Amino acid sequence: MYQILKKKTLNSNTKLMVIDAPFVAKKAQPGQFIILRVDEDGERIPLTIAEYDRENGYVTIIFQEVGATTKKLGLLNEGDCLHDFVGPLGVASELEGLKKVAVVGGGLGCAIAYPQAKALHEMGAEVDLIAGFRNKDIVILEDEMRAASTNLYIMTDDGSNGHKGFVTDALKKLIEEGKQYDAVIAIGPMIMMKFVSETTRPYGIKTIVSMNATMVDGTGMCGCCRLTVNGETKFACVDGPDFDGHQVDFDESMRRSAMYKAQEKEAVEHHECNLHKMEVK
């Protein structure tokens, strides 16, 4: 069993958990992900590895409570166990040789962008970290991101932190100012990754995106996570999750991600209804 060693609330619907998972921690690398099941009849959900401690065998995950499973996960506490926790899955990010990088994170994506920034920073690269949030109240990992970057730019959609705009505005400004990036790494909602890719395309800057597709097994068995990259079908779980943002068909991937939206909504309502019943008892 995979025990929850630490639980921390990052903002109103985002939580961090440190899980005891030595087989995952042993060889985990930035960019890889895990699949977990909360309980015996639970669904398998993929989450990117936010941090790992090889020595102690710990793996950190950060998740947003959006679906029935993540809500159920959020109710667990330190000392509780997850039924299943498998990884590391997927191909690790190729960070070797990058000297000057812009890492762009959107919302929860910052949890995934952060380990990449940290790894690059530790390798001696110059890292501009651009993080976007809807407002200042939901900013997560600010201290961690600052420590893992050369320059940190936090943007808010509503300007509540004094920097109004999208991550793409900040990125474009930096590029226009003459920053010469070897690569831009964008992690966040698909729509954000699409626009980051469109921002860098005219400048020909290599842009790597992390495709958070819907998955079942996460090991290359089902093909549910397939996407089109440069006209070819790829599996996010085994060929990715990192792909060249200039070659990904984002529109298709966004529509595929929305396939079970109605059913998920129903599951959340059902779940909340059950929670309510529990409270009433």
Next chain:
Amino acid sequence: MANMNPNKCPMPEQDPNVRNKNFEEVALGYTPEIAIEEAQRCLNCKHKPCIDGCPVGVKIPEFIALVAEGKFIEAAAKIKETSALPAVCGRVCPQESQCESKCVRGIKGEPVAIGRLERFVADYAMANDTTEITVPEQNGHKVAVVGAGPAGLTCAGDLARLGYKVTVFEVLHTAGGVLMYGIPEFRLPKSIVQREIDNLKAMGVEFILNFVVGRSETIDDLLADGYEAIFVGSGAGLPSFMNVPGENYNGVYSANEYLTRVNLMKAYKEDSATPILRAKRVAVVGGGNVAMDAARSAKRMGAEEVYIVYRRGESELPARLEEIHHAKEEGIIFKFLTAPLEVIGDDETYMVKGLKCQQMELGEPDESGRRRPIPVEGSEFVIDLDAVIVSIGTSPNPLIRSTTPGLDTNKRGCIVADEETGLTSKEGVFAGGDAVTGAATVILAMGAGKKAAAAMHEYIQNKNK
């Protein structure tokens, strides 16, 4: 005197129009009386050709003679001498092309129903055998098995019986491989597979689930950890797609995804957390056993019309006759000589609307010996649908081959292994099942696991001389 009835005793089955709405087992199994009657059809002939037809060499006439005497538990013990998973094999083996195809009784009439008898005795023993399974005397050597599917389970069972400390590494959260995620409940109840796995555990086999060989540890890491030999039975799990336009519309599934959602993730249960499309009109592309499983599952999930779209003719269908027969009985509609050209989708909702197909006709035989399908000009038509399930084959997962230096694979991505021993190009590493052959059958995988277990035993004995 043998029972000279030319026909097999029929298998009691659920009514087709009842069973196509539930996930309970289709075949209900022989009663003891029917089993004895059927067993008496065996002539116990001298040459025992049936045994040659069995990839794991079950002592068929001997177990059938015990059934005829009513000694069912002894009969089960006889099968278990050579087969690790009798309750599974009795259900999913293609007996008509193996043991039963060699049966002398098949020359004039139907062969002895070996598969049905095997299933009967295995089920009988499961319900009535109270003998406790014990851990065999240990020989002090440890071995690893990668993948808990039919090949791996068989290999693990045989090695455990020889006294090895066996550890099975499985990436999914459940052991059993295709027996759990692929073959549906109505054809192979999961409780039966679980019983077989529990029996292996009782023999001392250790299962480590949620373990990614190739990522958590590589094959080389396992060798360094002191496993003296490793069997790779990682299967052929990577689904192939048709590469036709529209294949990524929502509602296009690989058979693996559809069956995994239904079986492993239990979407067939009302209260399951697993989302699945409750499609009303479904086409399954392909003609193998997996295609039949997917079509019959879709029907049970509430589809009103389910089509099998297959580009060759009925006689070329690779699925077992019994599966085709069952599918037809349950109302599956077969579209033979029909090739898919394009998945039509709704550009607003992005959901599947139909499958554009083309009529084919059979030409000259191709390299596989089957007559090649040739498109008929101007014969395009569209089947209105809301889901398409692609069941045109699978290939081995690249994870192990890409992380194991020195392990040779062929151009199809299959591990190169000796057919008789499973020995690969890498010392101490053996392989078998779909990882070597590409997608094949459960029993062939079991046969490979069995041969590899014997070869691994020999290898370790020689090494330690």
